[in-house]
Amino acid sequence: MSFTPAAWPRKLRSQHWYGGNSRDTIYHRGWLKNQGYPHDLFDGRPVIGILNTWADLTPCNGHLRELAEKVKAGVWEAGGFPVEVPVFSASENTFRPTAMMFRNLAAMAVEETMRGQPIDGAVLLVGCDKTTPSLLMGAASTDIPSIVVTGGPMLNGWFRGERVGSGTHLWKFSEAVKAGEMTQQEFLDAEQAMSRSSGTCNTMGTASTMASMAEALGMALSGNAAIPAVDSRRRVMAQLSGRRIVQMVKDDLKPSDIMTRAAFENAIRTNGAIGGSTNAVVHLLAMAGRVGVDLTLADWDRLGRDVPTIVNLMPSGKYLMEEFFYAGGLPVVLRRLGEAGLLNKDALTVSGGSIWDEVKDVTNWNDDVILPTDRALTASGGIAVLRGNLAPDGAVLKPSAASPHLMRHRGPAVVFEDIDDYKARIEDEALEIDENSVMVLKNCGPRGYPGMAEVGNMGLPPKVLRKGITDMVRISDARMSGTAYGTVILHTSPEAARGGPLAIVRTGDMIEIDVEARRIHVELSEDEIAARLADWRAPDAPKGGYAQMFHHHVQGADTGADLDFLIGCRGREVGRDSH
Incomplete structure (x- = not known):
């Protein structure tokens, strides 16, 4: 393959920095040469940015430096010029108040990094769960050719x-x-x-779910999602992705070509089949908003409702990601969806071919890990979207992780005003609560926490646990970890901190849920709800900094919890040279 400028169908973005012999070009090119790069690397080869979310304080991504070297090898082999670029890494393990608060900040930083630097294509090197959507959101907003390489799950514990x-x-x-x-x-x-090896959670938590979403969307090479972090095939995947991005740049194969309506429908159905995390809802809604696809909570309920959960992994089942990989991984699931008429087979992927071409001939090597439909964990998986006077804009529940006997339930509310109130009272033996109660947690949504922390799967009170009870109905405007389980209703919208009805629920109010009917209802009259809301006062906004900006601009969970001014694709246009 020739890499002279004439061989390319268009002028590369990087040539605005490095092409020609003007003073400004020599400024950009000359400084980079202090790293020992020869002059012919700047002759029109594609510059591939390896956007690396490695950080010592992001342990799930602690091995990504090694993977970056394999990506570089692939880029060099294909005739590209690889440059590794560290980007904002929002670790779920360490960030307070929650990594979710910084997903949008990371996405904004990635977008400006991609647009403001001489990058023709990008390899998105991700792992810990918020790093995957944040980098995909940034790539969608620039529409620069991009491919996802995930770090992979750790070995079984x-x-x-x-x-x-x-x-x-x-x-x-x-x-x-x-x-x-x-x-x-x-x-x-x-x-x-x-945690006995490098990698992300080995359950079908949010990291593995989002790796699966990237593959189902077509933004990663087939088979990427499930390869364990320490398996040599993970490094092979990285190298092949490095090779592939060079051709994607030549073809100008962009995120907007791949992340279409059909691709998002595939991802939603895939989430149902794998028993994926409820966090995928807010992430895919935000990603769709960046690429200009009209995706709603109603789509999640409609598309996922009749999809059986066939991946027998924790927290819904009994196996872990290592067995999922050995069984054939996500390509087997996609083939099953295709055979059932639940896959948009013509959806384009980063391979340049259709998603069906990638998976139609794969084999399931363990039908106790990837189950036949007649032995599905849940016949109707997906994400259930509940609505009613307690959640006018919707709330979500993961049926495959819930208790069947609680899917229709009526009980008195036990209300916690915020997470501190919950922690202060939950172990109090005098707390009036039993297994029939409905635990309600307020002020933990996008604006309320702030950031919408993973606290919705509230631990049960010890006195209930000692009775052998392992699940209760729990309702909040928070999220929960994709590794968690239980009859947990989340993302209640509008959130309490915006004056949603959740804000005025009191202990003793009767709450009814009916998952099959998609109903969530507090037994209060409209007049009583209106009277209580009239007395409600919004919490104070944070003073200054990103927290203040986040508070004023974050949207609700029902639309993806993105910042309102970041929605949409702003493109890849090269800015003015300041030199």
Whole structure:
């Protein structure tokens, strides 16, 4: 392949920086040459930005430096010029108040990094769950050719002969300690077993879900999602992606060509089939908003409702991502969807071909991991969107992780005004609560927390756990970890901090949920709700900085919780040279 400018169908973006011999060009080119690059690298080859979310404080992405080297090798092999660019890394493990608050900041930073620098194409090197949507959002807003390479899940955890799923068993063991079924020392002994290799959560949590969403959208090479982080095939995938992005630049194969309405429909159905995280809802809504696809909560309910959950992974099932990979990974799931008429087969992928061409000949190597439809974990999986006077703009629930006997329930509310109130009272033996109660948590939405933290899967009170009860109905405007489980109703919109009806619920109010009917209702008259809302006062906004900007501009969970001024594609236009 020739890489003279004449061989390309258009002038590359990077040539606005490096092409010719003007003073400004020499300024840009000359400084980069201090790294020892020869002159012919600037002759019109595509410059590929490897946007790396590695950070010591993002442990899920701690191995991405090694993967970046394999991406570079692939780019060099295909005749491109790879440059590694560190970008904002929002770690779920460390960021307070929550990494979700910084997803939009990361997306904004990535967008401006891509637009403001001499990058013709991008490899999005991601892992920990917010890094995947933030980089995809940034790429969608610039529409520069991009391909996703995820870091992959860690190996199975094992403790005393039992598979230990990261996150899932954290919640399980924590509840066992409170119930007196496990000692604190045993909990500590299990800690190391949860994270025994590099990589993201090994359950079908949000990181694995978003890796699957990237593949289902067509933004990653087929098979990318499930390869374990430490498997040599993960490095091969990185190198092949490095090769592929060079051709994508030549073809000008853009995110807007791939992330179409058909692709988002494929992703929603895939989320139902894998028992994916509820967090995928806010992330895909935000990504669709960036690329200009009209996607709504109603689409999530309509498209996912009749999709059986066939991936038998924690938190919905019993296996982990390692077994999912050995069984054939996401391509097997996509083939199953295609055979059932639930896949838009012609949707384009980063390979340049259709998604069906990528998966039509794959084999399922373990039908206890990827189940036949007649043994599905849940016949109607997907994400259930509930509406009613408690959630006029919708709330979401993951049926595959919920208790069947609680899918229709009526009980008195036990209200916690915020997460601090919950923590202060939940272990109080005098708290009037039992298994029939409905736990309600307020002021934990996008504006309320701020950032919409993963606190919706409230732990049950010890006195209920000691009775052998493992699940109760829980309602909030928060999110929950994709590794969590239970009959947990989330993303209640409008959120309490915006004056949604959730804000005025009081302890003792009767709440009814009916998942099959998609109904969530507080037994109050319209007049009573209006009277209570009239007395409601909005919380104070943060003073200054990003928190203030976030508070004033973040949208509701029902539309993706993006910042209002970031919605849409602003393109890749090269800015003026200041030199």
